[in-house]
Amino acid sequence: MAAPMGEQRGSGRLDALLVSHLPNVRYLCGFTGSNGLLLLTASNATLFTDGRYREQAAQEVTAIGAARVVIPARGDLWKAAAARLRPSARVGIEGNHVTLAQRQRFLQHWAGSAARLRNASGGIEAQRAVKDPTEVAAIRRAVELASSVFLPTVAQLRPGMPETEAAGRLEFALRQAGGEGLSFDTIVAAGPRSALVHGSPSHAPLPQRGFVVMDYGVILGGYVSDMTRTVHAGRPDARARAVYATVLEAQAAAVAAVRPGAACAAVDRAARKIITKAGWGRQFPHSTGHGVGLEIHEAPRIAATASDTLxxxxVITIEPGVYIPGWGGVRIEDVVLVTAHGAEVLTPSTKEMLSF
Ligand SMILES: [Mn+2]
Known part of the structure; x- marks a missing residue:
């Protein structure tokens, strides 16, 4: 799936890389357990894990031909890795994910010095940002599964139903359809609470009249989906129609800006321009999107401050929103694949404003 060494960016030349961020471990060697440390050198790869995963690791660790599985006595993965490294080696660790205690444990058992440790964070993440066809297929399946439960769930919504129950119905449907898990805690936020960008489901009832934001995702084959639809209880008034139409137009404009070579900041700008022109620029307080893959938020960021190009x-999300305190909010989110010449929206669900 990925070359062991030599492609890590921003870390200078390394003799060894210690991969401890579990999604990166999974990406590089296929191991899905909750405790693992992958040591990569120019010539080989060693996965350290504990006794609970002896059988599982043997089954899963296949992507790197030469990957060996080592189960150290007393489960001290960092000590075991340290014992295998020459003192003169330049060793990369994932500084964004390694705890101070792990770093100290490693240095305690390594003959080399802290001055030879490098922060190699972001290198594997940069490789992961570009998906191979197998990964795209896995994301597509997750996105399609999530989309398939949207309309049937909307058909069950009633004014008075607690947000928690609406979220539960969505989540049950995702599991029933074969979901391995949820990409993140489901968001169902209704009425004035729909103005909360990340409103966790509360006991508040769905209103007689007002928006309901539903933001949810499912894991399939290890890969996540992410989608948001905003539906309306009762008849939408003129303001509700105007806000919805603006967010929908902004979402379409950002999708239309997606193509290889486009600046991530320009994609964000495409959405923001339309919302700002409609007078709600200050009510759009988050970035336009993010990469998805093994994790729900990964590179690239689709933000005004992003400096990279697509x-x-x-595979990214496009999810502008408008949130008016005390009144309500709208967000519309699709997963979008950057293709050779443009973009493909992977999320098949309708973006018409649905009422219940
Ligand atoms: Mn998202």
């Missing part, structure tokens, strides 16, 4: 094979 590459074919990246």
């Amino acid at each position: 590459v074919a094979g990246q």
